[in-house]
Amino acid sequence: MSGNTFGKLFQVTTYGESHGKALGCVIDGCPPQIEISADDIQSELNRRKPGQSDITTQRKEADIVEILSGVFEGKTLGTPISLIIYNQDQRSKDYSNIKDVFRPNHADITYQAKYGHRDYRGGGRSSARETAMRVAAGAIAKKYLNSHGIQTEGYVSQIGSISAEYINLTSAKTNKYFFCDESKLEELDAMFLELIEEGNSVGAKLGVRVSNCPIGLGEPVFDKIDADIAKAIMSINAVKSVSIGHVDNILDLKGSEARDEITKEGFKSNNAGGILGGITNGDLIELEFIVKPTSSIKSTGQTINTAGEEVKVEVTGRHDPCVGIRAVPIAEAMINLVLMDHLLRNQAQCGKVDQSSPFEN
Amino acid sequence: MSGNTFGKLFQVTTYGESHGKALGCVIDGCPPQIEISADDIQSELNRRKPGQSDITTQRKEADIVEILSGVFEGKTLGTPISLIIYNQDQRSKDYSNIKDVFRPNHADITYQAKYGHRDYRGGGRSSARETAMRVAAGAIAKKYLNSHGIQTEGYVSQIGSISAEYINLTSAKTNKYFFCDESKLEELDAMFLELIEEGNSVGAKLGVRVSNCPIGLGEPVFDKIDADIAKAIMSINAVKSVSIGHVDNILDLKGSEARDEITKEGFKSNNAGGILGGITNGDLIELEFIVKPTSSIKSTGQTINTAGEEVKVEVTGRHDPCVGIRAVPIAEAMINLVLMDHLLRNQAQCGKVDQSSPFEN
């Protein structure tokens, strides 16, 4: 299986260069008879798309998704679902300043080395624009998961050095930073003004929580669900770290303190983050990850060109001062794809087994 | 592909319960004509096996590996390589105390819920004993990688709250803690004495470095090499977090500081940890991960049994006060499996492309 396919049973294959004709994906293995419309997908895409506020890139993409196959009379057929977004902002532009130059912190240099040929326009396939199709595919998984009561919610808990003091998932849905602590919004506004002015960027820390996930998902010993979550999150552009459960102070705890003791009603704590031995335990799944500062910044940097000469480069145009913010819907989508795939995998092997919770009610 | 197979081209399938007849693996897709002997594999296994020092579990396993197929006249045939270790410490033992009880922080409860049937002896398939075959398979990858100059080296940089002040890979090879800062060894000895006395445990922080890795490995957008590394590491028992590159202070840096500028001779810094856009950039690969405290401890804990009744449980026998220590050879093996798989994947698609480094000499 090649590198642009995610999932083993709910299998998503994406394609598309940032400034090519279109972005798209094909989802194979989706159960039949799920009610789905373009609107279900569009509403998720709208949460991620650029040009929405003063703090994200001003590229204006309508990003209108179209369903080309696999859905008939409003319901999935069980055949491959094809989704497409045509690139509308694809004006002929002058790329001469980056055509032969490797922008620092970008994949320009590695794509050139690996393939010997690259689409330099907007980073081609290495652009974060690719993640739009993750969100689109994730929307179908979300529809199915929600109908089974499973909810996946992301949030931002730190931007640069401004850190949340509490995690309020409702707050995270009501501000443009997806920030989980509303008391920090003014501080954030001030920081962003400054960043935009100096053409610089910062990183962020994010989290995702899954509530109501059934017990029993995960396929040891390699496709443990935490392993697949780590891969899913680390595959998102600019992510450098991922953790499951409560790890911030775990090295200060002893085994007797870190373990989650068990009662009739459930676990007494959730340091494990909802996963034991690579299998969901029915508790809240909790994970966190860190996104590095945006690479595309105005601030002049030193690099080399394709001829091997040292040059200076400045990435013009407006860019996100913190790409981490838009990672919220992307991370939710990736987690939903992991859960959907594991639901089907579990159903395949253990579909006939009674997998009810060991806990009272 | 099912959950006990790792890799897409250098494909390792493992099997075996902790207290069953044997552990083994089958490696399919290995290139022919690699010189390999049982000794090459045994020497790696010896680095990981229990019963070696006073700080690891006293289970005495000879852990002698045997090659059953795929190697002829000292060289790989290109056919599947089968490796096996018979369990010799498999005495009939009394498991009545854990047969019907879910040990806290263990996979007992999730295996029971998922499969409705489990091998309770020593944790069955969920035991860390499973990782022996990762090390065995990794030894074959290591032989191949070393012959191409690629070196993978692991170390421990923190145990409980005792943290290294520097990373010395040579030191990590000469003490029983794989610890990278020799000045801390006495402190560690004291802590372990205490832990053993109270039957408790602590977690650890570890790292792996890969030197001389060629440019161009990694398959975007989902099988980025950092994504596959994250999965490989997170699939190891008790690992809760993984990071690539320098992330400890990354939220304090701006984009202009965090990026690695480029000169004719190479990158000026390595915050990226040797990977850009999911593809190796020829620089040192650097990663870190955190292992939670050992779950099997004497200290009595509260739990429920299979009948749903609340009970107390105490895990008897000697156990590792810190399982993280033995994770060093395991993590090295997993990284070697990832590198080997990606070498072959890169060779399949881009084998005809010139992938030389863009840097001078």
Add this chain to the structure above:
Amino acid sequence: MSGNTFGKLFQVTTYGESHGKALGCVIDGCPPQIEISADDIQSELNRRKPGQSDITTQRKEADIVEILSGVFEGKTLGTPISLIIYNQDQRSKDYSNIKDVFRPNHADITYQAKYGHRDYRGGGRSSARETAMRVAAGAIAKKYLNSHGIQTEGYVSQIGSISAEYINLTSAKTNKYFFCDESKLEELDAMFLELIEEGNSVGAKLGVRVSNCPIGLGEPVFDKIDADIAKAIMSINAVKSVSIGHVDNILDLKGSEARDEITKEGFKSNNAGGILGGITNGDLIELEFIVKPTSSIKSTGQTINTAGEEVKVEVTGRHDPCVGIRAVPIAEAMINLVLMDHLLRNQAQCGKVDQSSPFEN
């Protein structure tokens, strides 16, 4: 991996219902730097498309293919290649006569039973129209294979009871039946006139030959190249049988007669059809297959409807009196996809091995 993906390294995923918005495919794993244009693909599609002569269905589809991604400045990027054909003949039509009726010999009844929901328009995903994307993807493989000297050529050797007396590959390229024996063309014309008049159909026998295939392709013991060829051919609509090499009289031969003895210059015969032990031996690959009579015929047939009632059905519209004819470019495409995939698989595992022929030039 789900059912709409073919190949493990040169991985083709297709989508699209017969009367939906579009048909398309995504090809992942294609080597970079292959020169490819829409024309290269279009010319193959033109060989297969309906409405070309009086003997194929009169559905008029322009079938114009568009490349949406993966090709830049005329060369493949190594990223996923997306191809699309919009359905232009998708007029709103009255499907009330087949909406609730299972046409005999069609997949209507099995799709309904499996998915509980189906696109009844033109057979939806089960239509042979799906094969257009196999031809499109195969065209890219063909470009690569041809540049390495490998030629794949198909032909028809029997239609109904009219059988070729010799196989002339050049003849097969110059008549509308792809028939390999020109002396039978008049007989065929007469038979087709009759079939069209009575609204009936016949089956066909076809063959494919691959010349100049390198030695060493095939991955025993399950992905033998003959096994993958059998699967590729049997997956084409209406194919019921596939054979490799000379099998017509093989049960009349003894082992001493059927084996291909070996000389310095090569094999003395080619009963094996170019494959030994599942691996190409450097000789001509020869295979044959049989296609059943077209299912969509005017002739009234007995069936049941979705309510379980017995009804009569007549499939109106013009249809191919022999679908086997158009299977020639489709079979060539499938064989090219198999060869391409195995070339990459062989390159991955054995790329460093000397695989020269054991024969004198």
Add this chain to the structure above:
Amino acid sequence: MSGNTFGKLFQVTTYGESHGKALGCVIDGCPPQIEISADDIQSELNRRKPGQSDITTQRKEADIVEILSGVFEGKTLGTPISLIIYNQDQRSKDYSNIKDVFRPNHADITYQAKYGHRDYRGGGRSSARETAMRVAAGAIAKKYLNSHGIQTEGYVSQIGSISAEYINLTSAKTNKYFFCDESKLEELDAMFLELIEEGNSVGAKLGVRVSNCPIGLGEPVFDKIDADIAKAIMSINAVKSVSIGHVDNILDLKGSEARDEITKEGFKSNNAGGILGGITNGDLIELEFIVKPTSSIKSTGQTINTAGEEVKVEVTGRHDPCVGIRAVPIAEAMINLVLMDHLLRNQAQCGKVDQSSPFEN
């Protein structure tokens, strides 16, 4: 996924050279709680093993299978099942006559060319001995399928030019030729006496029937169940042809005759062989295949050696005059593996859909 793994969800990986230490397999993805014992597997192996009658090779292998993992207290755990057979007839023998010679009709020459290194002892991995593990793995699938009422039965219908006049599955179980027409047994005895005397061999035609297979199995458009059956059968040593349904006279029939009309009670005929559009239709699955004459024969043949010199070769030892006979349990096993895999795949995607038959029972 590499070439020694079969199946996507019920995934069987085999290993072992003919004269190596052992043959084995690992089955991953097997549902938990299936009752299975070594005896269930042994009884299938006994049907295939050599040395049983005067018409098969006299190699005496006890072929005792052992279960190493994945089964506990008599039931599958859901973890990988490891099966092993140690080679007991592995005496040190003189292989000098075939070490450097390519036996005609064997894989010697292609293995040498592909891998540049081969185990020449008894054909190494290319030996039909490999198929023992297919039968072993198939036995587990069979246990599960039988418990769901599905029966897979193979038979031989032609050996050399002696052809059955009817197909009686009961007869096929009671004679050493697995022959479905008992009236031919004397003729067969005479032919075999002659073949053994002259050290020669013949081919055979076989068939497999599956009764009581549920409707809905198969994953279009590439993993149609007939496509997977074709691959499964063609991957068996010496098989050269496979067909589904009634194809012998299909080119003499018109569409109106070949289609299977439908009534309330079911199909009026079964030319389709139980499969429509790549999905089982609930009717009897019927397939046939042809096996070429045994390659290992006494009769002297011309060939070359590894130095490229022309030499004569005679394969000494007793061999099966017709390997096709022992293909009966092997083919049954492969079909059971295909069915098992497709049952799980169907359960994964469509497990929640009502897939009851459209027919009145």
